[in-house]
Amino acid sequence: MHHTRTRSTRRGLNAWRRVEGGFDAALGPAHNPLRHLGTLGFLALWLLAATGIVLYALFDTSVAGAWHSVERLAHLPLGSGRLLRGLHRYAADLLMVVVALHIVREWLHGHARGARRFHWLTGVPAVVLCFITAIGGFWLNWDHLAQYSAISTFEWLDTLPLFASPLARNFLAPAAFSDRMFSLFVFVHVGLPLLLLFALWFHIQRLSHVAMLPPRRLTLGVVLTLAGLALVSPVLSHPPAALGQTPVSLRIDWLLLWLHPVTDATSPHVTLALLGGALAVLLALPFVGRASRPAAAVVHPQECSGCGWCFDDCPYAAISMVPRPGQPAGRLLAHVDTDLCTACGICAGACPSSTPLRTAEPLVTGIDLPRLPVTMLRNQLRAQLQHHLRHGAEAPVVAFTCRHGATLPHSTAHVVHSELVCTGQLPPSFIEYALRSGAAGVLVAACPEGGCEFRLGERWIAQRLTQRRPPQLRPLAEPGRLQLAFAAAGASRVLEQAVQALRARTHLREHPLRKHPLHEHPSHEHPSHEHPSHEHRSHERP
Amino acid sequence: MTPNAAGPVASVTPRHPRPGPAQWFGQLVLYGLFGAFIGVFSHWPTYHPIGANQALVKVSVARLGQPVGECRRLSEAELAKLPPNMRDPVRCPRERSPLTMQVHVDDALVLERVAQPGGLSRDGPAAIYERLLVPAGEHRISVRFNDDIRPGAPTHARDAVVTLQAGQVLVIDFDAEEGGIVLR
Numbered sequence: 001m002h003h004t005r006t007r008s009t010r011r012g013l014n015a016w017r018r019v020e021g022g023f024d025a026a027l028g029p030a031h032n033p034l035r036h037l038g039t040l041g042f043l044a045l046w047l048l049a050a051t052g053i054v055l056y057a058l059f060d061t062s063v064a065g066a067w068h069s070v071e072r073l074a075h076l077p078l079g080s081g082r083l084l085r086g087l088h089r090y091a092a093d094l095l096m097v098v099v100a101l102h103i104v105r106e107w108l109h110g111h112a113r114g115a116r117r118f119h120w121l122t123g124v125p126a127v128v129l130c131f132i133t134a135i136g137g138f139w140l141n142w143d144h145l146a147q148y149s150a151i152s153t154f155e156w157l158d159t160l161p162l163f164a165s166p167l168a169r170n171f172l173a174p175a176a177f178s179d180r181m182f183s184l185f186v187f188v189h190v191g192l193p194l195l196l197l198f199a200l201w202f203h204i205q206r207l208s209h210v211a212m213l214p215p216r217r218l219t220l221g222v223v224l225t226l227a228g229l230a231l232v233s234p235v236l237s238h239p240p241a242a243l244g245q246t247p248v249s250l251r252i253d254w255l256l257l258w259l260h261p262v263t264d265a266t267s268p269h270v271t272l273a274l275l276g277g278a279l280a281v282l283l284a285l286p287f288v289g290r291a292s293r294p295a296a297a298v299v300h301p302q303e304c305s306g307c308g309w310c311f312d313d314c315p316y317a318a319i320s321m322v323p324r325p326g327q328p329a330g331r332l333l334a335h336v337d338t339d340l341c342t343a344c345g346i347c348a349g350a351c352p353s354s355t356p357l358r359t360a361e362p363l364v365t366g367i368d369l370p371r372l373p374v375t376m377l378r379n380q381l382r383a384q385l386q387h388h389l390r391h392g393a394e395a396p397v398v399a400f401t402c403r404h405g406a407t408l409p410h411s412t413a414h415v416v417h418s419e420l421v422c423t424g425q426l427p428p429s430f431i432e433y434a435l436r437s438g439a440a441g442v443l444v445a446a447c448p449e450g451g452c453e454f455r456l457g458e459r460w461i462a463q464r465l466t467q468r469r470p471p472q473l474r475p476l477a478e479p480g481r482l483q484l485a486f487a488a489a490g491a492s493r494v495l496e497q498a499v500q501a502l503r504a505r506t507h508l509r510e511h512p513l514r515k516h517p518l519h520e521h522p523s524h525e526h527p528s529h530e531h532p533s534h535e536h537r538s539h540e541r542p
Numbered sequence: 543m544t545p546n547a548a549g550p551v552a553s554v555t556p557r558h559p560r561p562g563p564a565q566w567f568g569q570l571v572l573y574g575l576f577g578a579f580i581g582v583f584s585h586w587p588t589y590h591p592i593g594a595n596q597a598l599v600k601v602s603v604a605r606l607g608q609p610v611g612e613c614r615r616l617s618e619a620e621l622a623k624l625p626p627n628m629r630d631p632v633r634c635p636r637e638r639s640p641l642t643m644q645v646h647v648d649d650a651l652v653l654e655r656v657a658q659p660g661g662l663s664r665d666g667p668a669a670i671y672e673r674l675l676v677p678a679g680e681h682r683i684s685v686r687f688n689d690d691i692r693p694g695a696p697t698h699a700r701d702a703v704v705t706l707q708a709g710q711v712l713v714i715d716f717d718a719e720e721g722g723i724v725l726r
Contacts, residue, residue: 026568028561033576093580148591158671164660165604166671172602172713173726221569225577233581246598248709252589255580261589 029448086230136188296341306332310347344454345425406487424457597706607639
């Protein structure tokens, strides 16, 4: 996605990356919560659902009995009631925090637009539902805080010209407040989450390989922290609601109920305008500013074998396998939905025909990325290698880097730099090609886990290079000449160290291509690499 | 991920490095800070919706005002012009009167509201809902309420001396069945 980032957005993104880097240092990228905000949101949701179901089973859904039934939780054995209640409340706090951070992070990374506009727009109603459900949860306890929150909310809603009679009149006297009204509270807190699940299904519907939980260690850390908090600082009720009195002092949850004090301090009109404005901004962001969307991946039917590897690897479910026109049943062809394609090139990296060892010129692959096609990658690499081998003092290291991740300083000596849209775009055979063509070694630099701009690029390239996912890298004659590194944007030092380590290992003193000059014409290449459809397919599909 | 000895990759930058003491300490601090953040802001600071020595007066009326004009009986000639199914002999104006409310506390005017009836034809109910904070203690409260703009229509009035405790809610409503303006 190309678009013009404002200076403030760039600064924001840099600041975000600095904080993210700090968390990386302490927790490791794989367990950095800032890289797993979406799955942390799901974790909070599952905690809320699990504890909520048990709490609801113990809950008395009547005005007279609600407060007492919640109080009885404190007397359950082994502090289980406190644990349940605390986990439920603190998971809601966690949800609101990670949702807010998730919005900021995705916006700073420019994910509101392009193919990801759908995810952004479907996320907005989910945020609203989270917020309403969270506030509604406080009402069920029917204590002073519940009374204050419910009345404040209904007085706030009465500002809108929606109701003939003010909703807040339902709270004028105890006689006016009935179990029927309480049923509405139950619906707000139990019914709306079902709508939330529906909204979230839409939110992730155009993604593939969606994780529903963060990595195990992070999950464990978060759950234990919340559980510890629930026991150390248990959630306690205020005195039971009394409509003849108004609470004077409240232990308010500022993360979830901030709207009420802000409304008290300003006016319902101000907070309505603020929230309405925020909602309008969120919905408008995907449409604001100029954005040029890069061309979607293109399928070349004559080169597509219908293997489905691109279909398996596409992080955005943009590829489907369709019957090949005019062919017998069962013969498939990849098809790209251009609306869903983020133009990351991961599909081209997965395509078995994307091998530079083929002799075709130009190199046409089964599926390719128009903005950086495989043939261009190969030709650029070949030209750079030739130049280095002719004029350089020693054989270069080829560094395949990601334009969204760490980059090597241009001053790094004896390095042929090939920048990809995503490292997942790299067909593994390029490594073999680079080494055969005279490179001293190859560095593949991917983003840290959870840091891929296109979600899964770093995972797929790591699995392909370690022979756990097709297309697999064929065993190298000298395994020490390949280095796979994971480094986030700005972590150039990691890549420099990786290059140094690679050089130290290879110990190449001589210029290999002075003995085995690079073939300048593809027709001189190895004859076994002439058939695209069967090259580099260590795991042929049935 | 660990390098695969039999595989082609010679070296992989550790993705899940084994945490050292510094990392363990860092994790402990971060999880502790996270827990403290949630724990503190889910309870603190204590919020005071009203002052410690204040009471709340809620002025709330919701009702259908009286018609804006008198009903009149149609003449035989007027009835004859109407379709047989619409020959209601009494014709009343559809529009309703607005509600007018004035509240004085200790002789000071604290609320003066006019609520227009709802609906495109102004034939729906009107509503007033206001919150007034007053100091706890004894107050003389005077309420004037009108829901009929026809000439000569009475204005409902209620004067009372009330003693309000801190945090107490006094509701001022209008209920014709209870005799008009109600303080409870």
